[in-house]
Amino acid sequence: MVRGKTINGLMRHLRDEHNIDISGSKHKRELLNMGYYHGYKGYRFIRSSQNQIPYTDFNEVVAVYEFDANLKAILYPRLMFIETALKNYTLDTLISIGPVDFDNVFSNLLNDYKKENTGNSKYREKMKKRLELRNKINQAISYNYSEQKAVIQHFFHSNKPIPLWAIFEVINMGEFGFFLQCSNQDTRIKIAKDLNIHSTSHNQNGRIIEDIIFLIKDLRNAVAHNSVVFDCRFKKANPPARLKEYLQNETNQSNITFEHIVDYFIIVIFLLKKLGVSKTELKKIVRIFNDESEKLRNSIHAPIHTSIMGSDFRNKTKLLKSFI
Template sequence: METIKGKTTNGLMRHLRDEHGISISGSKSKKDLLNMGYYHGYKGYRFIGNSQNKIAYTKFDEVVAVYQFDANLKSILYPNIMLFETAIKNYTLDTIIGIGPADFESAFSQLLNDYKKHPVGNSDYRAKMKKRLELRDKVNGAISYNYSDNKAVIQHFFHNNKQVPLWAIFEVISLGEFGFFIQCLNEKTRIAIAEDLRIHSTSHNQNGRILEDIIFLIKDLRNAVAHNSVVFDCRFRKMNPPSRLKEYIQSETGISNITFVNIVDFFVVLIFLLKKLGIPKTELRKLLKNFSSESEGLRKAIPVSVHTSIMGSDLRRKIDRLMSYI
């Protein structure tokens, strides 16, 4: 088997100069490269969106600026996404408790039955039944894993021969799995939860589905932030959000051209959600100002054309409209 010969940091600096035309020298740049890593740092931040859309860097300081901007974005986003995740599960639990029993088996038989609105055996019926059964497998898998991992919140109920309540299940399932839970609920329950969150609308073809749309959108961002993946160019996005979500957010905030191609659109949705959760205006303004400040710092550190490619040509308009919405 052929051995792999790597490059030292000095060798990587020469490689950046000779092969990529990037000016890099000195102990500070060497430390910056060591701290960010060539593969996680430069290789991860040399393009926007996909590897064909390379950034025409001329100075290593520009690479560092984009890398630091990305890191700072994640620091701003993380606590607010965690707040959303915790709150959305608690709102759902509160609504379901108002409807009936709050253990998974009861919810599975009485609420997670969206398939019933279709004729038995047709394609929609089978597709939704399949998702429902897959959800059960995911929940059982999470319970089994956390029991084996000595998670007290799960072991307590098994050791006392009790049903595992939804609140305990929500503690151990991922945000994506929680999105599938919402997706499998019947329409009446979905709408009840959305109404409690004040996000239900009879327009935009919602049918109580707007919450799952939001969860699946935020889930990809949440995972990227939690795993320290790149977020500045929205490459984490695994799906094109449905038009009903884009239209709804535009209608609620008064901000047009929401496409989720640029990171500012995710801040629009996040601030919209935090406002619905009753977060004070002062906190929302602080969040937006932090984002705006980071964007302005990046603009000063890289060519304006690159900043526009990253942030979008309508960034300032969206920030101003978002401040008005707050």
């Protein structure tokens, strides 16, 4: 039988094994609130377990934990807004093209595979993604029907085809990204133009919107599930160069790598501006983000802050204000 450590035992463990100054009722309460495994073990390194943060005082752990929590509080409502708005803009574009029952859209718009020679590797790859998308959508419909989601049940019980807007209600952001990926080039470019996110230099094939969605979905999921976000460990793949170059050109930034959280704030502010959010609100978001960074800077050693935020953090936020 395995016996776990009590909170007092965990505090002794941090003192004796990790040389962290932790004691008293305040630290005990903070460790209980954050949890040893979700809290300390989740915030003891930057991006990789090989890059341990050299904590000496438990107050530093609390500062990083609170910084992370406050980042999620800033980002959550804005990411939900962006997800909903991007789906709605896409729907509006598709409605202008033709009927938006899913069978029609699947046949006439989700046909990017037709650009390839029949049977070659790219054709098979795109066809596979298209069929996988259909399966994922059918699974989402089935799940939401069994969960008695009214919007899905209504169309089934009325013996009507499920419109695309109802499908967009039940698919996640990744599936939405695959939807755009399977769309033909003309459709992708029209959606990008309607969002004013089109560049003949960087978006010739209309892939910028799906690049953006695949990028921010990892952040969105980490925020929504209360995972660690401060060090961008949620990032699953390196974004394509065309997206980085496009953002740098649009925002007058340089060295956007998405290795630091400031770069994700750049793309969030960029999208919110494209979606018509006021300058006052955008400036407020950047100001709060700066304040949280300064609070962290005053609570941990300077090299740790630089490792978390990047050496060019201040310049990037200054340029972000100019972009707004």
